[in-house]
Amino acid sequence: MKGITEALRSGSKLAEDYLCTTDAARSLYEYDIRWENGLHARAEWLKQSEHTRVDRHELAAYLRLYNKRVNDHDKVHASITRLVEEDALVVTGGQQSGLFTGPLFVIYKAASVVAAAREAEQQLKRPVVPVFWIAGEDHDWDEVNHTYLPDKQGQIHKVKLQGHFKGKDSVSYVEVKWDQWETVLNQVEQLLPDTMHKPGLIKLITEIHQSSTNLSDAFARMISALFAKTGLVLMDAADPELRKLEKPIFERLIRKNDSLREAYLQGASLVEQAGYSTSAEVAEDGANLFYIHEGTRLLLMLKDNLYQDRKGLVSFTEERLLQELEDHPERFSNNVLTRPLMQDSLLPVAAVILGHGEIAYWGLTREAFRTFGLQMPILLPRLSFTIMEEVQHKYMKQYGLSFQDVQNQLEEKKAQWLTQQETFQVDEQFTQIREQFMTLYRPLLDQVAEVHPGLNRIGEANLAKMNEQIQYLERQVRKAIEDKHQVSLRHWNGIQNALFPMGKPQERVHNALFYLNRYGTDWIEELIKASAEFRGEHKVISL
Structure with a gap:
């Protein structure tokens, strides 16, 4: 697998500075990027703090049950058995469920977890198990119910589950029926070109969705199909059985809520003092917990010693909330700030794989880790790639385009190229004719206004109409030029749709099914084997 390093826009100054080991950013974390x-x-530290986490045997028992259902593979069960060993550690990372696994970066994140676990095991000479969280407790249905695939001509199409879900229940609890799966499966089959891999791929994803009644289970089975042979262990954050294990941790989160809230506020203050904006809301009255009430996931606030949501649907004293936890642990859920604490209270995390946005909001959590008697783990940026196929490479070479040209100034470069193809200079010619026309016509308007004041209004209206006609002719000339070069312009549009579809990085839009259909699955293992360093670099690769 060939690859070259290219800069990719991030959008998070804090994450970028963390990756560059800038002192201001480094001060917000426990470890640095090295x-x-x-x-x-x-x-x-994990050896000394074993008592702060859930019992390994109880955790393993849960993981065996869950993975038996959605990720049943000998290598996975072997990983769970290794996790029970007292010196075993974990590299973890997670993502909310997505249709057909969602964008490509989800695949890269799972591959990162496996690659980093292998590297850590080699360095430490002790078991390091890869574990992937499925954030099935998230409730933004409209964010996960669709994905994007290019068609046979390279045009981007949105594939979306039919039906509108109006509630705010966790994604893992939203039922998806077979006719909904069947509609998107048919759409995928129509979009994917015929290849040697297509029949097997369609059969696989059909069987997966026939046995799945919600998006999280389908997501888990898709990840399993691609990664189970690596020993990647899965867990769903919304699983009621996991909630039973987490009950004592939620109890601590409630009992220490005041001090944790102060710790998050302190974390936000430190982020701002370091010169960065906060990437997650830290409210002065926030309890940083969700409560699921009648199918709606409500964010709890703490006001006048009562835990309540902003709409006043629920209200609990601390003791009543603790009793509710005892009776119904499945009704409780973390937010983005307490999820890291929950993760490290369950797993012996050596390192966690994060995207840039996640690295940024983890910068708020160090003081909370300390308040909770924990230590922030090592944070590693997920692997990041753009897949460059031969056809795009050929056209970019033909038109003299670099990767950075495509990322930052493709429209400008395309306009320049079009201009160079024609001896008839559209901008120059039409600018000149407008200037000449106004030179002749404006004095005429002044003269007719002297004949009769009403003629001035008619003359101005007439001028506007003639300008419209000149603009119309200009548009038609430009269209004729574009039509003349439509084959080449398709090449330009194909480059953009392949590398920066919808103006975004490929990994944030394209679904993996397109590449699985084209290249099979071996390239995923190649990604894992080729990735030993985690420095936040973006690589352009060919498969």
Whole structure:
């Protein structure tokens, strides 16, 4: 697998500075990006803090049950058995469920977890198990119910589950019926070109969705189909059985809510003092917990010693909330700030794989980790790629385009190229005719106004109509030029749709099914084997 490093826009100054080991950003985290320097220290801390986490045997028992259902593979069960060993550690990462796994970066994140676990095990000479969280407790249905695939001509199409879900229940609890799956499966089959891999791929995803009644289960089975042979262990954050294990951790989150809230506020203050904006809301009255009430996931606030949502649908004293936790742990859910604490209270996390946005909001959590008697783990940026196929490489070379040209100034470059193809200079010619026309016509308007004041209004209206006609002719000339070069312009549009569809990085739009259909699955293992360093670099690769 060939690859070259290219800069990719991030959007998070804090994450970028963390990756560049800038002092201001580094001060907000426990370890720096050079993770091998802190790996042994982190392992030693985990050994000393074993008592702060859920019992390994109870955790393994849960993981065996869940993975038996959605990720049943000998290598997975072997990983769970290894996790029980007292010196075993974990590299973890997670993502909310997405249709057909969602954008490509989800695949890269799972591959990152596996690659980093292998690298950590090699360095530490002890078991390191890859674990992937499915954030099935998230409730933004409209964010996960669709994905994007190019058609046979390279045009981007949105594939979306039919039906509108109006509630705010966790994604794992939203039922999806077979006719909804069947509609999107048919759409995928029509969009994917015929290849040697297509029959097997369509059969696989059909069987997966026939046995899945919600998006999280389908997502888990899709990830399993691609990664189970690597030993990647899965867990769903919304699973009621997991909630039973998490009950004592939720109890601590409630009992220490005041001090945790102060810790998050302190974290936000430190982020701002370091010169960055906060990437997650830290409310002065926030409880940083969700409560599921009648199918709606409500964010709890703490006001006048009562835990309540903003709309006043529920209200609990602390003792009543603790009793509710005892009776119904499945009704409780973390937010983005308490999820890291829950993760490290369950798993012996050596390192966690994060996207840039996640790295930014984790910058708010260090003081909360300390308040909770924990230590922030090593943070590693997920692997990041753009897949460059031969056809795009050929056309970019033909038109003299670099990757950065495509990312930053493709429309400008295209307009320049079009201009160079014609001896008739559209801008120059039409600018000149407008100037000449106004030179002749404006004095005429002044003269007719002297004949009769009403003629001035008619003359101005007439001028506007003639300008409209000149603009119309200009548009037709430009269209004729574009039509003349439509084959080449299709090449330009194909480059954009392949590398920066919808103006976004490929990995944030394209679904993996397009590449699985074209290249099979071996390239995923190639990604894992080729990735030992985690420095936040973006690579352009060919498969």
